[in-house]
Amino acid sequence: xxxxxxxxxxxxxxxxxxxxxxxxxxxxxxxxxxxxxxxxxxxxxxxxxxxxxxxxxxxxxxxxxxxxxxxxxxxxxxxxxxxxxxxxxxxxxxxxxxxxxxxxxxxxxxxxxxxxxxxxxxxxxxxxxxxxxxxxxxxxxxxxxxxxxxxxxxxxxxxxxxxxxxxxxxxxxxxxxxxxxxxx
Numbered sequence: 001x002x003x004x005x006x007x008x009x010x011x012x013x014x015x016x017x018x019x020x021x022x023x024x025x026x027x028x029x030x031x032x033x034x035x036x037x038x039x040x041x042x043x044x045x046x047x048x049x050x051x052x053x054x055x056x057x058x059x060x061x062x063x064x065x066x067x068x069x070x071x072x073x074x075x076x077x078x079x080x081x082x083x084x085x086x087x088x089x090x091x092x093x094x095x096x097x098x099x100x101x102x103x104x105x106x107x108x109x110x111x112x113x114x115x116x117x118x119x120x121x122x123x124x125x126x127x128x129x130x131x132x133x134x135x136x137x138x139x140x141x142x143x144x145x146x147x148x149x150x151x152x153x154x155x156x157x158x159x160x161x162x163x164x165x166x167x168x169x170x171x172x173x174x175x176x177x178x179x180x181x182x183x184x
Contacts, residue, residue, distance in 0.1 A: 059122035062179060063130070066172035067122075070115030070133050073165040077108030077140055080158045092152050103143035104162070110136030111169060125180055134173035140166040 081104050114132045121129065144159040144166060153159070 060176065060179065062172055062176045063118060064122060066130065066133055066169060066176050067115045067118035069165060069169045069172055070111040070118070070137065073137060073140065073162070073169050074108045074110075074112035074115060076162055076165055077104050077111065080155070080162055081105045081108060083155060083158070084153070087154060094152065096146065096150060097153065100143040100146045103139050107136045107138075107140035107143065107166070111140070125183070130173045130176040130180070134170055134177065137166050137169035137173060141170060 081101055084101050084104075110132065114129055114136060118129045118133060121127070140162060144163045147153050147159040148163075
């Protein structure tokens with residue numbers, strides 16, 4: 001008798017041409033490898049599933065810029081809203097001023113959230129995120145224009161300071177939308 005070498009490897013069983021689990025003879029033209037595995041000597045090595053790994057395109061610089069400027073807009077807008085709401089000289093208490101402060105708050109918080117999302121999903125194309133960034137920036141632009149038109153605000157220099165960030169965010173988000181439409 002020969003020496004005992006432990007359990008017979010799967011490859012040896014397949015090379016013999018007989019499946020001992022069912023008792024059938026195997027018709028083999030060459031070494032058999034199970035799906036998703038590669039033969040490495042007497043062992044099988046698991047490989048990556050086919051179709052799962054895909055090449056991801058580079059992140060768009062416009063998309064990243066829209067997210068970063070949206071974050072800056074949110075910080076400046078939240079600071080401005082906090083000063084208007086909790087400062088002593090917040091301007092007259094008219095319904096228009098109240099709505100415009102609400103627009104700045106909603107636009108700033110929306111820009112914060114969508115800026116984070118657009119930076120987290122840099123390589124994803126399409127989706128509603130650029131549209132949301134554009135919408136929230138436009139809301140802040142409308143509020144700033146209204147504040148500048150009425151001139152009845154406690155901080156007269158705040159809307160002109162926020163306006164460039166809101167316009168830059170809106171323009172960058174619009175360019176992202178335009179570039180994604182042209183790519184399709």
